[in-house]
Amino acid sequence: MSQNSNNKLDKxxxxxxxxxxxxxxxxxxxxxxxxxxIKTNSYYFGIVFLLFLLAFAIFAKIKQKKLQxxxxxxxxxxxxxxxxxxxxxxxxxxxxxISAVNSTTTFKDVAGISEVKAELEEIVDFLNKPKxxxxxxxxxxxxxxxxxxxxxxxTLIARAVAGEAExxxxxxxxxxxxxxxxxxxxxxxxxxxxxAKQSAPAIVFIDEIDAIGKKRGGxxxxxxxxxxxxxxxxxxxxxxxxxxxxxxxxxxxxxxDEALLRAGRFDRRxxxxxxxxxxxxxxxxxxxxxxxxxxxxxxxxxxxxxxSSAALATLVNEALLNMIKRDAKVLNQSDIEVAKNKLEFGKxxxxxxxxxxxxxxxIYQASKAFITKSKVALLxxxxxxxxxxxxxxxxxxxxxxxxxxxxxxxxVIKKQKYAINSYDxxxxxxxxxxxxxxxxxAKDIEVLIEEVRNNLRTELSQNVTTIDRLKExxxxxxxxxxxxL
Ligand code: ADP
Numbered sequence: 001m002s003q004n005s006n007n008k009l010d011k012x013x014x015x016x017x018x019x020x021x022x023x024x025x026x027x028x029x030x031x032x033x034x035x036x037x038i039k040t041n042s043y044y045f046g047i048v049f050l051l052f053l054l055a056f057a058i059f060a061k062i063k064q065k066k067l068q069x070x071x072x073x074x075x076x077x078x079x080x081x082x083x084x085x086x087x088x089x090x091x092x093x094x095x096x097x098i099s100a101v102n103s104t105t106t107f108k109d110v111a112g113i114s115e116v117k118a119e120l121e122e123i124v125d126f127l128n129k130p131k132x133x134x135x136x137x138x139x140x141x142x143x144x145x146x147x148x149x150x151x152x153x154x155t156l157i158a159r160a161v162a163g164e165a166e167x168x169x170x171x172x173x174x175x176x177x178x179x180x181x182x183x184x185x186x187x188x189x190x191x192x193x194x195x196a197k198q199s200a201p202a203i204v205f206i207d208e209i210d211a212i213g214k215k216r217g218g219x220x221x222x223x224x225x226x227x228x229x230x231x232x233x234x235x236x237x238x239x240x241x242x243x244x245x246x247x248x249x250x251x252x253x254x255x256x257d258e259a260l261l262r263a264g265r266f267d268r269r270x271x272x273x274x275x276x277x278x279x280x281x282x283x284x285x286x287x288x289x290x291x292x293x294x295x296x297x298x299x300x301x302x303x304x305x306x307x308s309s310a311a312l313a314t315l316v317n318e319a320l321l322n323m324i325k326r327d328a329k330v331l332n333q334s335d336i337e338v339a340k341n342k343l344e345f346g347k348x349x350x351x352x353x354x355x356x357x358x359x360x361x362x363i364y365q366a367s368k369a370f371i372t373k374s375k376v377a378l379l380x381x382x383x384x385x386x387x388x389x390x391x392x393x394x395x396x397x398x399x400x401x402x403x404x405x406x407x408x409x410x411x412v413i414k415k416q417k418y419a420i421n422s423y424d425x426x427x428x429x430x431x432x433x434x435x436x437x438x439x440x441x442a443k444d445i446e447v448l449i450e451e452v453r454n455n456l457r458t459e460l461s462q463n464v465t466t467i468d469r470l471k472e473x474x475x476x477x478x479x480x481x482x483x484x485l
Contacts, residue, residue, distance in 0.1 A: 017057035024050045098192050100168030100199055105159040111286040112279025112309070113153060119270050120144070120161050123245055127165035127201045130243065141268040142235055143246045145209075145261070147253045148272030151310030154249035155207055157272075161247065162203040170196050170204045174211030177227045185212065185227030193234040193244070200243035209248040213256045228257060235265045254423070274379040275309050277301050277478045283309050287316040293331035300336060305378065305478065306353045307343075315339050358475065360410055364420050366470035367409020367460060369480040372402050378478040383424060393441050396431060400452045403428035408456040409467060428452075 027047050107117055126133050126140045133140065146154040155171075162169035172192060177185040196202045212227045238244060248266060250256060260266055275283060281301035288297075304312060318339035323331050353361065361378060369376035374384040383406075385399045403424045410418050432445045442448050460467060473480050 014061075017054060017061070020050050020054040020057060024054065098170065098172070098188070098195055100170045100195070100202065102166075103159045103163035103169040105156065105163040107160050107164055109286075110153060110157055110160050111282040112275050113157070113272060116146075116153075116157060116270055116272055117160075119268075120157060124161055124164045127161075127167050127203075127243070127245070130201070140245070141266075142238065142244075142264065143248065143266035143268070145253065145266040145269045146247060146249045146272060147251075147269055148249075149251055149274060149308060151308030152272040152274060153309050154272060155205070156309075158203065158205040158247045158249070161245075162205075165201070165203070168196075168199045168202045170202060172204070172206050174206055174208040174213065177212050178224055183223075183226060185223055186230035189227060189230040189234055193238070196244045197238065197242060202244050204244060204246045206246065206248040208250065209260075210250050210252060210255050213248075213250070213260050215255060215257045228260075232259055232265065271382060273377060273381065274306060275312070276377050276379060277305065279309075280304055280307065280312060283312045284316065287313050288331070291320070291331060292329060295331070295333045295336055305358060311343060315343055318342050359471070360414065360418055360420065362471045362474040363410050363413050363467065364406035364418075366467050366474050366480065367413075368402070368406045369474075369485060370409070370460075370463065370467055370470055371405035371456070373482065373485055375479065375481050376474075377480075378474055381421070381423070383427070393435070396435055396439075396441070397448075397452060400428045400431050400449070401456060403431070404449075404452055404456055405460075408453055409460050412457060412460045413464065413467060413471075 024047065027050065031047075107121075110117060123140060123144065146157065148154055159169060170192060172188075177188050192204060196204045212224055212231065214224070216225055216228070235246065246266075253261075253269070261269075278301075281297060284297060284301060284304075304315070307315065315336070316339075319331055319335040322335040322338045323329075326335070358378075365376050365378055365380065368383060372384045376384075383402050385402050386395050388395060391399075406424060407417070407420060410420065428449065429445065432442075432448045435441045435448060436443065436445050470480055470485070473484055
């Protein structure tokens with residue numbers, strides 16, 4: 001019997017005892033107040049009955065365990081068969097849920113993000129002309145992980161890959177694998193891969209893979225773990241030449257289990273950022289194609305920093321709705337304003353930056369570019385670090401410095417601390433932790449971090465003019481290239 005029904009039984013008994021006590025008190029009180037009006041014995045019967053009820057409740061409470069076993073025995077057959085029915089039902093549901101679609105999306109439907117498209121074109125080519133690759137024994141990655149915030153086109157681009165290659169597209173969200181019954185998620189993974197292999201060449205797309213792919217350990221969840229293990233087994237079980245390519249999407253790569261990121265699994269990663277000014281213009285152009293409009297497109301692209309591609313699509317749609325409401329045929333600035341207001345109030349996930357906030361982010365990113373000496377865009381989230389197998393102590397410190405550069409840059413220029421990118425700080429601390437705990441190169445994490453911070457403060461304060469120049473560049477172009485540093 002479930003925990004739930006045990007609780008219910010316990011609750012019922014408590015309720016019974018409580019009502020008996022209350023009624024008993026009421027009866028005694030009435031008896032005491034108006035004993036001369038009581039002609040019949042019914043009151044005494046009532047009291048006896050209530051005492052009996054109370055005694056029964058106490059007895060039931062004492063014998064609770066035995067009672068529960070008794071009830072369980074009698075209801076067991078029924079609930080077991082019910083569970084079987086439910087399991088059968090969900091099994092059938094799982095089986096019928098997995099099917100491929102023929103994607104009609106192509107790269108033409110994806111505006112901007114040309115670097116991402118270029119990375120995925122190789123996969124399209126492989127799916128179109130596998131022989132070309134087999135001839136030289138080249139194996140393509142089995143898994144591609146698309147990493148980026150919501151609404152930047154991860155699903156869209158995966159569909160476009162399937163559409164361009166004209167292969168079946170199997171879409172599954174990570175959450176759909178997490179079933180109530182242990183083993184069902186794993187079964188679904190097996191079935192998904194079996195069907196994909198049968199229809200190969202094919203694309204399997206797993207959206208929000210973190211739902212099953214989170215780091216193991218800590219609070220265990222048997223169902224999620226068995227599903228993840230099955231996914232790992234399936235990915236190991238087919239060769240790069242089977243024609244099945246798995247594309248997965250996540251917002252946060254850092255929460256994923258390392259086993260998923262190992263060679264032979266999702267070993268290719270493609271990062272997608274919120275669109276930069278050029279991309280935003282291209283996305284707006286795509287959604288405004290064939291429509292008449294009378295507003296400055298460049299200005300709109302510049303004023304929508306922080307909008308995801310999906311938010312831009314919604315913005316145009318809302319503006320068009322307003323135009324229709326006005327009974328007009330030409331989109332104008334007022335439609336855009338109405339749509340922007342709706343989005344600003346309605347959508348929390350849209351990162352909206354006013355001029356001041358944009359400036360703070362620009363200083364953060366400009367400082368990052370200055371310290372790392374690498375290309376940084378306004379909405380970039382990653383930090384370019386030294387990637388070495390055997391880093392020296394100084395190289396490890398350099399990486400901590402790179403993670404802290406943005407926040408110290410803002411502190412130096414704005415003369416106060418701002419809460420911007422906690423992920424960078426986390427990375428700096430996790431590295432400092434490694435230096436102290438794993439490699440025993442230093443004694444204290446805080447001392448280490450403070451030392452790096454102080455060095456950064458000195459270096460950045462000596463270069464305020466450069467940071468300012470870079471900030472202006474960042475505000476204008478939303479990107480700083482290496483030759484501008
Ligand atoms: P994600 O999977 O990253 O959350 P989606 O691919 O689901 O984002 O994007 C949601 C919608 O936003 C798409 O259906 C499309 O209308 C629009 N969109 C996103 N990125 C682009 C893009 N690069 N070009 C055109 N439209 C886009």
